[in-house]
Amino acid sequence: MTTERNDNDAGAAAPSNFIRHIIDEDNRTAKWGGRVETRFPPEPNGYLHVGHAKSICLNFGIARDYSGVCHLRFDDTNPEKESVEYVDSIVDAVRWLGFDWEKDGKAHRYYASDYYDDLYRFAELLIERGKAYVDSQSAEEMRLARGSLTEPGKPSPYRERSPEENLALFRRMKAGEFKEGEHVLRAKIDMSSPNVNMRDPVLYRIRFAHHYRTADQWCIYPMYDYTHCISDALEQITHSLCTLEFEDHRPLYDWILNELADAGVFTRPLPQQIEFSRLNLTYAITSKRKLLQLVTEGHVDGWDDPRMPTIVGLRRRGFTPEGIRLFCERIGVTKVDSWIDMSVFEGALRDDLDDKAPRTAAVLDPLKLIIDNFPADLIEHCTAPVHPHHPERGVRTFPISRELWIERDDFVETPPKGYFRLYPGNKVRLRYGYVVECTGADKDEHGNVVAVHCNYYPDSKSGTEGANTYKVKGNIHWLSAAHAVPAEVRLYDRLFKEAQPDAGGRDFLEALNPESKRVVNAYLEPGAHALQPEDRYQFERHGYFVVDHYDSKPGKPVFNRIVSLRDSWGKPG
Template sequence: MKSNNFLKKIINSNLFSKKFINRLDNKGKILPKIITRFPPEPNGYLHIGHAKSIFINFGLAKLYKGKCNLRFDDTNPEKEKKEYILDIINSIKWLGFNLKYKKKKNIFYASDYFKKIYNITKKLILFNKAYIDEQNIKEIQKTRGTLIKKGINSPWRNRPIEESLNLFKKMRKGKYKNGSLCVRAKIDMLNSNINLRDPVIYRIRHIYHYKTKNKWCIYPTYIYAHPIEDALEYITHSFCTLEFADQRPFYNWVLKNLYKLKIFKKPLPKQYEFSRLNLTHTLTSKRKLKQLIKQNIVSGWDDPRLPTISGLRRRGYTPKSIKILCEKIGITKNNSFIEYKILENSLREDLEHKVPRIMVVLKPIKLIIDNLEKDKIINCIAPSYPKNHILYKKKYRKFLLTKNIWIEKEDFSENPSKDFFRLSLGNKVRLKYSYIIKCTKIDKDNNNNILAIHCIYYPNSNINNLNKNKYKVKSNIHWVSKKFAIKIEVRLFNHLFKNPKPNLNDKINKNSIEILKSYSEITLKKTKFKKIFQFERQGYFIYDKINHTIENPVFNRIVPLKNNIFK
């Protein structure tokens, strides 16, 4: 939101012209100069694409000291649930926005306007701007035409106004079955814009609504209700993503005609479109995400592999990292796919200087220091925030070196390549924050599997020893004392889809999750686990809010230290 994007220019121009100055609501109170809205349908959990819209609508309202309404467009009761409403509210609050304006709740529902929209529709019918059609959906679609073929008028298009009005009232009373009648706007079946060829604006749905219950059996369509709701809420700028650009002429048609009927006053709301946020290797469609859940490919809406805000939150992404991403990609009118690594880099940028570091061995193999006494314990220290100049000298952690330790399997090689500088037979490395060791032999079982690695350490090579530079090594490896290690479960995530621009037909990445039994340095226990950490050399990790317990700690890797590489 820092750059002077085209949406800011529009607002600045409106403020300069005083377009929305001194407006009054229906109670005679002065309205804010800028009112935006975020209007999700409560038919699923919010995803990262919605996060961009949230930052735009709530962010611009905050910047210009206006307000942003959260409006639930609950006009389709078949797919909507209270569960989704709760997630939407929690997600917006988590991203850092207040859902109050002047100490009052700033949450609205399309269903609260059903009576007003019904009465408005009666007026449209009365003034010959809408009619009752008896064609079914397939017939309407067939006669609608195509981009190269004009539409065909409904046989009911010139039905007498009074007849349409009476039928609409009977629809309201539940006299007709689903799909038997509908209300269509009366515009132009020959219009080059298909969306203006008498679109359906009301349909019959005998179904329970989570909020209005069985009070209504007819529901306005989203494209029809939306401009009316904007006008009822005195919205100044109706910002939405580019897929709604084709609907803008109908949005304007609705408001223009309702102005002529003296239902609304000028200035009327205006719609502006921006590009949506599409991330590579993910699906940002609630319908498609539902399919992944239904097919048990993921555990639920908050699965850490999903781009839902709940999933990203459980994975460990921070509100600031998502904001950084939105600022990096900017606000444009060109749809494109954003590389997932930009999101990962945004998280690293946020966390690098403010989360503590610890050592964790993900895939352990035993290492024995032969010349260290069995019961000897050596104290080691390390900075918890090595890149934070304020905390660097203040925050140190203590951990213990003993005869038996764990190191990473990948840090040892029996047959090292020329560019392998970690531990191998006869080679020296430094145990991070501690001593230099040299590998002397290997224990194996009958199947040639390594059971333990034997080393010796050099007592005067401690990292804090003045003679430390006497020994030349090319690598540091991390480690954990076997005696004092904390057992933890670690979950490593990768993309669900290898295809950068996936669809539901693409194969699922079988390595999208890997569960490991790992070991942490003792420091982890002192923090009570509930933090984000950088596991040195491994990445950023957070405790899993669903599966984690003090007795059985579970950690999710948010991102590795380097960009993900497929396995």
């Protein structure tokens, strides 16, 4: 089976990587009969971030390219931290990124809590076969007896309990007869294993906590390492893709499934765990704990703050699903951890937006420009392309009048060398409009410029024959003051000023960028008041912006800067 794409992203073959090589070989040998089933198994204890986006694109993308299916499974075995809110946010994030979990009319959406009865039954089976036991040590005693990377662990004094005694204790645990921490169920493997994860890991613990799906039905809950591999097998997953931190857990994954296969529960071949490098993105934090800290301590405006690397934050910032998928494709899939610079992420977004974003004019730091010889009651119209590279998308029309708004930095009284914009005696072209000559400026009592004056040349309008007779070096943006739409514009930048905010165990909050959010009152082309939430535009000269889908109101648009026109981070201005 080939790995040609069958979606609308591109017509080229999918990029090759070591995971696809494994799948190609499995298909060649008919290991799974040509079947490819992957899974994306988030825990619903927080909002997904850009690192999850890489896993989503990988798991769902591979299933798509091999005409298989990717399961969406919620790893909900930790009742204290999980909720329906997080489940809903995960569903929305996966769908927004352009993926789904349906095949042949069946929705492959699952929950680990769906398998609680099976997981408990399999645990009893392991106890009966002498492969698991109830340990009555305290958590601290187990920690001390576990050993280290250089010293073997010490067997629990309860390790040799009989299967009958273990089974009775485990059933009493399930019945709620013991306190939290009084007993745990452990796998009976090898306390001297060089892999610490194989030193009799805990399979079940007691938790008197209300579960958002099973309510108070259970007071014992399975551990992730026990649950995950069994969930894969129950769902007949072929390739279980996870990040490199689970590489040392793979022997336990295989041990549990092989023991249950030997007991006749599962048939071989069993799901194969394959690890890949996680996404480490500069100028970002992806630790759920630290992201939660940013929210709870008020350093950001919530999980969907446009500076956050959460998928809801990226969406509100204006990132596109296509741009995120392009980024994940470009960084590829390897087994080597590395850091990806934020500029790569932003570059993929620019490449996606450049072709699709309509153009418009905006003035973010307004200064009044008065054309003294323009009749006070005259209004003319100028035209500009909706997109300079797509004439078929038409033109936009906007008025010019006697009083305009221009950018404040488009005028200086004493120009530096190489400055071609407005200063007394200099000529510039009003983009898509007339050539004007600056005649001076008005100042307030503090010496601040409050208005600039100029005269225009009536035969110099862009698109007319006379325009060609005027040769000027400067070309500035403008808006008619009487017709421009006032708007709030939020200029977002990177949340951290250091590439690796928490490197070396330092306090990541010390690396917060105080200039990561700046709010300005701006003016936009007429018609901006009619834009819809999540409409994206290129503000000519300024960058790409999106209509905020929460705070924009009819007639009162709010825009978020998605990204600037080019990468200038850390470079001299």
